[in-house]
Amino acid sequence: MANITLGGSPIETIGQLPSTGNKAPDFKLTATDLSTKSLSDYEGHRLVLNIFPSVDTGTCAQSVRTFNEKASALDNTKVLCISKDLPFALARFCGAEGLDNVESLSDFKTGNFGEDYGVTFKTGPLESLLSRCIVVVDTDGTVLYTEQVSETKDEPNYESALASLS
Template sequence: MANVTFKGNPMTLRGEELKVGDQAPDFTALNTSLEQVSLSDFEGKRKLISVIPSIDTGVCSTQTKTFNERAADVENVEVLTISNDLPFAQKRWTADEGLENAVTLSDHRDLSFGENYGVVMEELRLLARSVFILDEDNKVVYVEYVPEGTDHPDYDKAIEALESM
């Protein structure tokens, strides 16, 4: 499993760690309209899945904005930001930041995404900062489990992986 800390404290991640070449598991989460969505709702598109602990923190906010901005010009890509924030908080944040078209998904209800992707920090019941890039057939082509939860992911490597597909 990935070794992850949050503010220097070791975290226990629940679920199976994904690796490049794996078939991405399905999941369910809620969108900002409280509708259940799953991975199959984005079928036929490349996916950049940006996982954050909480949308209302500086690094998470920057990560969400950065990936949405940098992937905007890449063809056939859906950027999904997933956290355990309530859908109401995600909706408020996207409106406040002028990113109403950003796709934010909440995993708070049953941790389906977090457990299937190995990112639930047991001690905090938050999702560990990570990035997954999936091809049109949901094969994992890039994975980053950020070692320290308060650090930024490697934006350049993730976007390079996305653009090279």
């Protein structure tokens, strides 16, 4: 379990992020067109999993915007923005913002992604949503980098995440 904060108040997740060097857990998430996406759909691509509580908060929205901007310069890399937001809300946000270099996916159906990646909030006012994390995965499914953001209101370390792809 990760011990993090929200506005300085302690909260916990249900587990720990996958360890670097290990295979990323498979997942089934819902895309904005309501199709189901799994890790194997991205085989052969490097992945940046931008995981967050809700695109309807300022910090989460900014992380999607920032990765959208930086993703256009990355070779053979897809940025997956993952939350429990409904696919409709994710599509509305990205459409309104003109964000087309990221792919939005939702864990709203089962919550299994949050459990398998250890990122579901266990306590606090955001209980059952996903914590702010980054997981970078290589083309063979190996975890290259992880970051559990210690203060939920803070942005992730974009530069370190992207540097892990070098």
